[in-house]
Structure formats: structure tokens, C-alpha cells
Amino acid sequence: MSMGSKQSLVPVVAGLLLFGLLVVSGRWIGGEVPRMPGALRMLNLCGLWLTAWFLNARLAGSGSAAARYLVPAVFGLTLLLLWERAVGMFAISPVILPAPSVIFAQVMSSLPTLRADFVQTFVKGALSGYVIGSGAAIATAIVIDRSPFLQRGLLPVGNFVAALPIVGVAPIMVMWFGFDWQSKAAVVVVMVFFPVLVNMVAGLKATEPMQRDLMATYSASYWQTLVKLRLPAAMPFLFNGLKIATTLALIGAIVAEFFGSPIVGMGFRITAEIGRLGLPMIWAEIAVAALAGSAFYGAVALIEKRVTFWHPSQRS
Amino acid sequence: MRNLLPVLTVVLVIIAVWYLAAVRLNSAWVYDQAAREGREVMLVDLLGETLVQERPVLPAPHQVAQGLYDGVFGQKVTSKRSLVYHGWVTLSATLLGFVIGSAAGILLAVGIVYNRAMDMSVMPWAIASQTIPILAIAPMIIVVLNSLGVTGIVPKAIISAYLSFFPVVVGMVKGLRSPDAMQLDQLRTWNANGVQSFGKLRLPSSMPYLFASLKVGVAASLVGTIVGELPTGAVAGLGSRLLSGSYYGQTVQIWAALFAAAILAAGLVGLIGQAERMVLQRMGLAR
Numbered sequence A: 001m002s003m004g005s006k007q008s009l010v011p012v013v014a015g016l017l018l019f020g021l022l023v024v025s026g027r028w029i030g031g032e033v034p035r036m037p038g039a040l041r042m043l044n045l046c047g048l049w050l051t052a053w054f055l056n057a058r059l060a061g062s063g064s065a066a067a068r069y070l071v072p073a074v075f076g077l078t079l080l081l082l083w084e085r086a087v088g089m090f091a092i093s094p095v096i097l098p099a100p101s102v103i104f105a106q107v108m109s110s111l112p113t114l115r116a117d118f119v120q121t122f123v124k125g126a127l128s129g130y131v132i133g134s135g136a137a138i139a140t141a142i143v144i145d146r147s148p149f150l151q152r153g154l155l156p157v158g159n160f161v162a163a164l165p166i167v168g169v170a171p172i173m174v175m176w177f178g179f180d181w182q183s184k185a186a187v188v189v190v191m192v193f194f195p196v197l198v199n200m201v202a203g204l205k206a207t208e209p210m211q212r213d214l215m216a217t218y219s220a221s222y223w224q225t226l227v228k229l230r231l232p233a234a235m236p237f238l239f240n241g242l243k244i245a246t247t248l249a250l251i252g253a254i255v256a257e258f259f260g261s262p263i264v265g266m267g268f269r270i271t272a273e274i275g276r277l278g279l280p281m282i283w284a285e286i287a288v289a290a291l292a293g294s295a296f297y298g299a300v301a302l303i304e305k306r307v308t309f310w311h312p313s314q315r316s
Numbered sequence B: 001m002r003n004l005l006p007v008l009t010v011v012l013v014i015i016a017v018w019y020l021a022a023v024r025l026n027s028a029w030v031y032d033q034a035a036r037e038g039r040e041v042m043l044v045d046l047l048g049e050t051l052v053q054e055r056p057v058l059p060a061p062h063q064v065a066q067g068l069y070d071g072v073f074g075q076k077v078t079s080k081r082s083l084v085y086h087g088w089v090t091l092s093a094t095l096l097g098f099v100i101g102s103a104a105g106i107l108l109a110v111g112i113v114y115n116r117a118m119d120m121s122v123m124p125w126a127i128a129s130q131t132i133p134i135l136a137i138a139p140m141i142i143v144v145l146n147s148l149g150v151t152g153i154v155p156k157a158i159i160s161a162y163l164s165f166f167p168v169v170v171g172m173v174k175g176l177r178s179p180d181a182m183q184l185d186q187l188r189t190w191n192a193n194g195v196q197s198f199g200k201l202r203l204p205s206s207m208p209y210l211f212a213s214l215k216v217g218v219a220a221s222l223v224g225t226i227v228g229e230l231p232t233g234a235v236a237g238l239g240s241r242l243l244s245g246s247y248y249g250q251t252v253q254i255w256a257a258l259f260a261a262a263i264l265a266a267g268l269v270g271l272i273g274q275a276e277r278m279v280l281q282r283m284g285l286a287r
Helices: A002-029 A038-062 A067-089 A100-109 A111-144 A148-162 A166-177 A181-204 A209-217 A222-257 A266-275 A279-307 B004-037 B043-050 B061-073 B083-114 B116-131 B134-147 B153-176 B181-189 B194-228 B238-248 B251-283
Strands: none
Touching (some): A038 B116, A067 B116, A111 A181, A111 A266, A181 A222, A209 A222, A222 A266, A222 B134, B083 B194, B083 B238, B181 B194, B194 B238
């Protein structure tokens, strides 16, 4: 083991040195006025990519616990570095692709605007629609659970609707509920309703006959069985639907703003900046949307972990 | 078949509720008109006048069906008002993007399954990307490519390829990993090489997963194309019908375009479902 790791350290150190050399020389090759022919710049970028990949492959092969987080982080940072370098070296116009540093500077300089857009689109539009939509879906699932006839009728319809391009209702909702966040929330309600409904109905069926019989021998009422047995058993399914719905909610809220909005909001900002070719601002909004989407998903996943701690997929 | 009656009942109830809602929502306009002309509104008038308006708040189902029929059969196929024309514009971009996106997704999945470094670097990002509202960048891609001189079908196809790419990667990786250790060991005892164990075990057992993610992917592709048609100023495609309808308050046009998109989506998902049944039957996996 110790022999092996000593031998394998030499190429890693060499790779790190080469990587540093390429980074430094790339700075020199690039710069304000391109001083070197295109071939050399290309070579530098490819070299960066290959050495980073080699280091990553060594890291992945090492089998250490930290590699699970390090490898994707190195991969992501390398992509960012290549992006930054490529924009600088080939003098790509910021109208086409702004450099990550420019985007970061834009985020930092327009924090108040970004916060206002975030509140309008995410908190008012997406979040309220998400809560109403999934609440309605859960209630509907509990109601139709008592009728097999309704289940057989509603589930195929629900599955069908879940596959449709529902964002298309956005112009209708904007017409009905006006330009402000209410219409966005309405779109989100329609979008999240069916995925949550389908999953919740499946979840309510997830109890074993043996468990239900046990409740019957305790002479538990319908509501007692529901609260103490069937709702907890439905939680893994419900959270599956709720996690799918997080992305849908954000998409619905942003796309609905393309059809009309007050002069605030992420979707509005994107359309407005497109007209002025303000690409850094658009990328800044996208970065915020990406962060918000991941954080929203992560928050729901965290709640899932707390609620369904007993489930096999959450243990270990 | 045993679900036919319940499904029909639910659909009928939805249509009935729809009619009631149409009467309720469109009644304000009728009462306004009547007050201006100084006449009373009887129930018969109300029903008659709420269901045949030119620009209703909520068009009645038969108006939408009429609009859909007119759009599909009432025009020449090349006409700018034909839904067949706009549907084809959307469908062609969707299909091109879907084929590119799912092919790339399958290739990347194979790479991920056979290369550990690729798995550890790319897979977390592929999963994380599913939580990001990728659709938000659609308008930007369209405009940037337009400024580069790339117009027409390609920018929309890129968006729809991008949207179908990640579901296929994630599903296909799961599918290629679905054979258990016992089956892989079995192939090893038969001295199968990598290509053989891929072709005879991993690829066939990935098929159910692949088709499930293809269905998700094609629906996402269609949504991507429709959204991609919004920022170019309503030129052609179902998305532009939605947008121009919302500009000019043509509600019937919006609903007709919406249903055309729904039929398109259902048709595409149905086609993939059919292919899935045929493939699984051929492999003896379907019952």
C-alpha cells in the first residue's frame, strides 16, 4: 500500500506542476492583445483540460472518501477556468458569452435588483403556487382514495395531463389573473398539481394488508388508520412528487413572466435584457435561478430526510 | 378497457364543469352589453350569448374544438393560419433536438458506466442540473444564436436537445447498471469480453429504463421548443400562436394552439410507448 502510493505520487506531482505551468503560461498567452497564434492558445486550453482530467482520474481511482466531493468540484472548477480562459484568449464578445468573472461582478453589483426579482418570482410566484398546488393535490388524493371508481377515472387523466406541455396555460392565466404574481402562482398550481396527485395516490396504496388488518384488530377508525398508518407510509411517495414539483414550480413562474409581468421578476429581467443584449445580467439571473432551484430541491430533500427517516433509502 | 367507464365519466364531468365555468366567466360581458342596450337578460339569452362570443374569457369546449378543426382542416396546409403548418414547425424542431439530445445522452451514459472518473465528475452535475430551471436560458440561446446568424430550426433544436439530454443520461445510467452482480459474474464465467457483456446483458436490461426516460425527454423537448418560439417575436410554431393569441386577446386561438400542443405531446409519448411495447415484446420482457 505504502509502496504503491509512493510510486503513484510522481505522476500526480508532475501533473500538478504541468497544470500550474499551463495556467501561468495561459495568462501570458492571453491578455489584452493576443500575443500568440491561435494554435498555441488552443494547445494551452487542451493541455489544461487533459491535465485536469488526468488529475481527476487519479483522484477518482484513489478510492478515498473525500474524492466523492472533490472530483465533481475539480471538474466544475476546471470547466469554469476553461470558460474564463477561452473567453479571454479568443476575445469572445460579451454579447455572445460573458466570462464567469464578468457574470460574478454583475451579480455583486446588482444585488438589490436580483433580490427584488427573486422575491417577485420565487417567493411570491413559485413558492405560493407550490404550496397551494401541492396542498390541493394532497387533499384531492385523500378524497379520491375513498372511491376506487374515481381513482380509475382520475389517474389515467392525471398521468396524461402530467405529460402535457402545461406551461402553455401561462398566457391564459396571465389573461385571467393579471400581470402580477397571482397569475404566475396560478400557472405553478396547475403545473405541480398532477405530479403530486399521482404520487400521493400511489403512496396511499403503499400499506400492506397485514398492517391494515392490524389497525382493524385495534378497531381503529378510518381517520386513525389514515393518520397513524397510511399517511406516514405515503410520505416517501409524496416527497418523490414534491421534489419533481420544485423544478416545475420555478420553470412555471419564470416562463409565465415571458407572457407579461410587472417590471420586476426573473423572467421579466431576462426578456428585458435580451432586448438590450445585456448578457451578463441574464447570466446573473440564471445563476440565481440555478441556486434557488438547487436550494429549493435541497430543502425539500432535507425535510424528506427528517420525515421519512425510517425508510430503507434514508438509512445507512 | 375496464378503466374506460370511469375515465369517460371523469372526462364528461370536466367538460360539464368547463361549460358551467364558461357561462359564469363570460356572463359579465353579456350583462354589460345588456345593461348598455337596456334589456333584461333571461337564462336562455345568457346561455346563448356566453357560449358563442368572439373573444370569450373562457371559450366553451365546442368553440375550442371548432378552432382546432378550422386550424387543422379548414386551411391550406401552407397557410400561416393553419395549425398543421405551425405544428410541423414545432414538431420538426422537437424531433431533431430530441434525436440529438437522446443520442448524446445515451453515449454519455455509456461513458459514465465504463469510466470511473467520468462517473464521479459528471454524474453529480447531471443530477444537480435536473433541479435547475434550464428552460430559463431558452430565450437567451435563441437570441445569441440569432446574433451569430444561426436562425430557423437549429436554435430551437438545440434547446430541445438540451432538455431531453439530462433525463436520458440519468435514466440510461440507471438502466445500464441494473444487471446485478450475479448476472455480471455469470458472463465472466462464460469468458465474455466487455463488448459482449455490454451487448448481451447491459444494453438489453437497460431498455425499460431507457424508454421511461425517453418519454420524459420527448415531453421536455416539446416544451423546450414551444418556449424557444416565444422570444423570436411570434414568427411560426405553436409557441408563437400562444404568444400572438395572448397579444391580441384571441382566446380561442390560444386554446386551440394549447390543445394542438397537447395532442402532439400525447402522440409523441404514445409513439414511444408503442416502440417500447414492440421492443420489450421482442425481448420477452413484456407480458
